[in-house]
Amino acid sequence: MGQDRTVTKRHPIGVFDSGVGGLTVVRALRSAIPGEDIIYLGDTARVPYGSKSPRTVERYALACQQFLLDRGVKLVLIACNTASANALPALIAASPVPVIGAVEPGASSALAATRNGHLGVIGTLGTIRSGAYATAIHSRNPEAQLSALACPLLVPLAEEGWTDDDIARLVAKRYLVQLFAQDREIDTLVLGCTHYPLLKDVLAQVGSEIAGHPVAVVDSASAMAEAAREALGSGANRRSTAGRLDCFATDTSRLDELAPRFLGEPLTGFELVDL
């Protein structure tokens, strides 16, 4: 635990990601617990985390979390699978308030969705290499069959907004053919990256075509929002008016164009910060 301090239900929730993908989690939070104020930080100057070493990701993630703690947040959400997979223990150890990662809620959603226990997970290189999904899934169900594949090209596709065209379908096919070659029986695909929900429809369609049976696609966003509601308990802000959303980023280029795509609503803007 880091420094002691008192938080009240009126304090904001802190959310961080390497970039804009974590806004998919903010979107779920604003729908599940609309009265909460949220502070969002995108470490856009240092994105991507997915190709960096675990030690570098941990160092960057700790700086992001400290930025949020310095603004008095009552709860931290790591809206980045790569940071969750590589830095969760260090982030929990450094925080005086609860910390929720993306991997555990994603693993629970996947196990709730599967009918035959055959799961596939896709994410960045750093997330897949960490083995964090395998650990989280097997600690809940040692019998589950898990196949995993890094799909680095899906992040730029989501950012570019090429999420429902021939290029998206070709890239999805190229990756998912490899994943389903590991296990034909996969019936549930876990999106282990906060960018991927933008490609959910294409991944579900292409995955089902390759498998020859329906493939459910799950992501962590709504499960993280549910975990946040549970963690807050009586500390939730239950006012009826919508909470504030204050966004910060370590680089603000292209954010006006990119951010609304992930948040699903217009944004007033990002304040530039230096960690």
Ligand code: DGL
């Ligand atoms: N936010 C990252 C994740 O969810 C994807 C982008 C990156 O590589 O930093 O893993």
